[in-house]
Amino acid sequence: MPKRVMRLRFLVPAFLGASLALLAQSDRSDGIQTHYRKAAESMRRQKLDDAADEFRRMLRLDPNLAEAHANLGVVFYLQRRYPEASAEFEAALKLKPSLVKAEDLLGISEARSGHLERALPLLEKTFGRNGENEFRQAIGLLLIESFKALSQPQKARETIDALRQAYPASPEVLYAAYRTYSDMAGKALSDLVHAEPDSARLHQVAGELLESEGDFPHAVDQYQKALEKDPSLTGVHRALGVALMNSSQDDASMLRAQKEFERELAIDPDDAHSEYQLGEIFWRKHEAAAAEKHYSHAVQLRPNFVDAMVALGKVWTSQDLAQKALDVLKEAVRIDPANEVAHYRLAQAYHKLGQVKESEIELAQFRKLREASASLSVIYQQVQRKLITEQTIESRE
Structure with a gap:
């Protein structure tokens, strides 16, 4: 089971307790009170089927008991019977719209049932009204899953941004951010491949991917192919120069790299990275004065x-x-x-x-x-x- 699903399930008993307490205060029928106590004890002992039976008996005595519907929904939720949970939460909310916790769990149940269009408005409402706590984080992560499933990347990114602001050190949030942005990058790359399979930008991306894997010689090949397609493509001369420097430290490679950085600056005179790289080349050649000049210009830019x-x-x-x-x-x-x-x-x-x-x-x-x-x-x-x-x-x- 995914970690965040478990987290949402473990957070439910707190909702149950609040709902049962409300029931105990609002109805004094001896029969209902007896079933309520038995249900509470069954929940405490994690005997969910027995608890469900007691809540059903309460509803036979009073079909309009909103809290009983809500708590029966909680039992179904904990049993992962999400469609049945949704039906009980909906019944509870029709009788008593103020049962906010039932509405929260309805959104989760609808999402887990695959009814994402119905779930999203409820989840967004829950996410917006809960403070910065573990439950809100879990709801946010579920929202991101749902937005991505419905091909709404912008909404997923907005939710990620809100989560990162609220929980900047959370591994769960940071992983979701990494995964979301990676998926978006992958989709953009797929679109680029289909739009123009032999474009300069596609060769540039291929070079970047090879660089990230440490395959600098093949990255050099891809950057060169990109420049054959479009010699004025910004950033690629610099990328080629960096790949050359990383692929070999010999004088010939350094000279080739230097020329690429100079070509980049001819296209974009404000490219601080190319100025810095020229400084690196001159430093490696033990020409400190020339290195200082380029480093200084990079900092100015x-x-x-x-x-x-x-x-x-x-x-x-x-x-x-x-x-x-x-x-x-x-x-x-x-x-x-x-x-x-x-x-x-x-x-x-x-x-x-x-x-x-x-x-x-x-x-x-x-x-x-x-x-x-x-x-x-x-x-x-x-x-x-x-x-x-x-x-x-x-x-x-």
Whole structure:
């Protein structure tokens, strides 16, 4: 059984208790009270069939007892007899529209019965009126399932956004977001394949997928095919350059990559990523002044470009401009506190300035972040495509 279905079922007893309490206060018939007590005891002992029999006996004594219909619906719900549960919840609401909890469970039962068009208005109402609690989260996840099943991706995305705002650290919500966005991306890719199977953009996507799998040589082939179709396609010259840098470190590959970044800048002079990549190439060629120029321009074009800021700090520290490096590296850490390389470079700058204590603090933070990220790095690399060659700590360090 899916985890969220179990979660919704386990949350139901709280609704049952409230409904039974209301019944106990509203009807003093000895016969009904006797069946009520027996039903409550059967529910407590999880003897659902016995509880259902007692609720039916209550309804034979008073067919208009809304709470008995509602609680019989709860029993059917817990037994996964969703169509029968829906019928009882509907009967309860006709008699007493104020039974909000019955309306909540009616929406879930309709969804589980496959009646999504009827379920959606009820689920949306439930989602909107419940506070930030576990039940609302579960309803939101069910809403997303229903929207996707009815081919309403925009509504699914809106619900995901609301859930992420309310439950930013929930693994269930984050997985649903990942799955929803992946499905949307897959649908868009399928549409692209059918629209123009040999388009430049399709070759670009193929290159990106190959990159995410670490197959850089074949990614290079796909990017080249994209550019054969459309040499002015924005972003592809840069993507080709990055793939070339990742596929080989020899001088010929670096020269080819450099030309691709320059071509990208000819198409889009404001492309901060290509400026940064040129800085990377010149740094690898030990041409610090040229590297600094390109890193600086990248930061000018994109002020919060953390990798370019870290690269600048690296260059300035190597040039004995540690105070200048310190300023930009502190800003990089402020923007991205989880960037382990930024902390390492900041430690180097502090060390150059003789601030040993501060350097040790940053090194400790670097080690902590590196240890925490080590176990996730393989998974992350598989699902996250890199737009650039990120800052690292060179092997000689």
